[in-house]
Amino acid sequence: MMLDVKDLRVSFLREKLPPAEVIHGVSFSLERGETLGIVGESGSGKTAMSLAIIGLLASTATATGEVMFEGRDLLKMPEPDLCKLRGNRIGMIFQEPMTALNPAMRVGAQISEGLILHKGLSKSEGRKEALRLLEMVQIPRAGQMIDSFPHEMSGGQRQRVGIAIALALKPDLLIADEPTTALDVTVQAEVLDILDDLVTDLGISLILISHDLGVIARIADRTLVMFRGDEMEEGPTERVLRNPSHEYTRKLLDAMPARVRASLKEA
Numbered sequence: 722m723m724l725d726v727k728d729l730r731v732s733f734l735r736e737k738l739p740p741a742e743v744i745h746g747v748s749f750s751l752e753r754g755e756t757l758g759i760v761g762e763s764g765s766g767k768t769a770m771s772l773a774i775i776g777l778l779a780s781t782a783t784a785t786g787e788v789m790f791e792g793r794d795l796l797k798m799p800e801p802d803l804c805k806l807r808g809n810r811i812g813m814i815f816q817e818p819m820t821a822l823n824p825a826m827r828v829g830a831q832i833s834e835g836l837i838l839h840k841g842l843s844k845s846e847g848r849k850e851a852l853r854l855l856e857m858v859q860i861p862r863a864g865q866m867i868d869s870f871p872h873e874m875s876g877g878q879r880q881r882v883g884i885a886i887a888l889a890l891k892p893d894l895l896i897a898d899e900p901t902t903a904l905d906v907t908v909q910a911e912v913l914d915i916l917d918d919l920v921t922d923l924g925i926s927l928i929l930i931s932h933d934l935g936v937i938a939r940i941a942d943r944t945l946v947m948f949r950g951d952e953m954e955e956g957p958t959e960r961v962l963r964n965p966s967h968e969y970t971r972k973l974l975d976a977m978p979a980r981v982r983a984s985l986k987e988a
């Protein structure tokens with residue numbers, strides 16, 4: 722088992738009010754090489770949950786329950802140990818790569834930075850590895866793009882750089898929070914397919930967070946449906962989509978464009 726989450730609860734402190742619980746006891750587990758999609762509308766607690774898992778919640782938040790990662794409870798892990806895990810064993814991909822990337826640094830240097838710092842690669846070894854990673858995420862003309870700044874790239878290319886950075890340190894677990902939401906639909910599909918191929922090839926476990934069931938349907942093995950901080954249902958994606966056991970999942974399915982619904986039925 723890669724990750725085992727039990728009865729995770731998250732609360733935010735409020736001034737002169739009792740704390741507000743926004744995640745009300747969610748449990749799930751993730752096997753090595755498996756992709757879990759977490760779906761739910763805005764405010765359902767998807768981001769709070771992923772931040773809780775990696776210990777990056779705001780200081781006004783508390784998380785209780787258990788987040789076992791390879792036998793250790795991440796909720797109880799001291800910050801320096803968590804810091805080592807993040808980016809190393811657990812990688813992250815964010816919604817808007819422009820804000821996650823450093824605008825003043827060439828993308829090749831951003832990809833190799835962690836490798837030079839944490840893995841002891843020389844500058845030229847780091848550059849070689851950055852080039853390999855850019856090719857892996859299918860950046861066109863990678864040899865030239867390696868010296869580009871983020872603003873010189875398209876949104877889809879920037880997100881591929883985000884994926885390359887997350888993969889550089891060979892994580893076992895990747896958490897992608899709305900990784901394609903900022904992209905247009907065709908680019909979305911390309912980036913998702915690249916991510917899907919890479920996690921399969923590299924045997925990485927992926928938690929993919931999205932408000933869009935179409936995105937989840939495309940690559941998730943299992944799907945967890947959230948509503949207002951509660952887990953509605955969890956199971957193999959095909960079962961959840963074809964035969965939802967909860968009314969809320971049915972509503973999400975009904976809200977999908979007919980074209981996407983039809984492709985689910987064909988799959």
Ligand SMILES: Nc1ncnc2c1ncn2[C@@H]1O[C@H](COP(=O)(O)OP(=O)(O)OP(=O)(O)O)[C@@H](O)[C@H]1O
Pocket residue numbers: 733743761762763764765766767768769770779781932
């Ligand atoms: N720093 C914070 N302080 C107080 N409440 C917060 C904070 N961050 C999130 N919340 C609350 O927690 C709940 C869950 O928010 P969260 O961002 O996890 O939802 P989400 O499902 O990721 O939504 P979205 O799809 O819009 O990103 C919301 O009610 C939100 O108002």
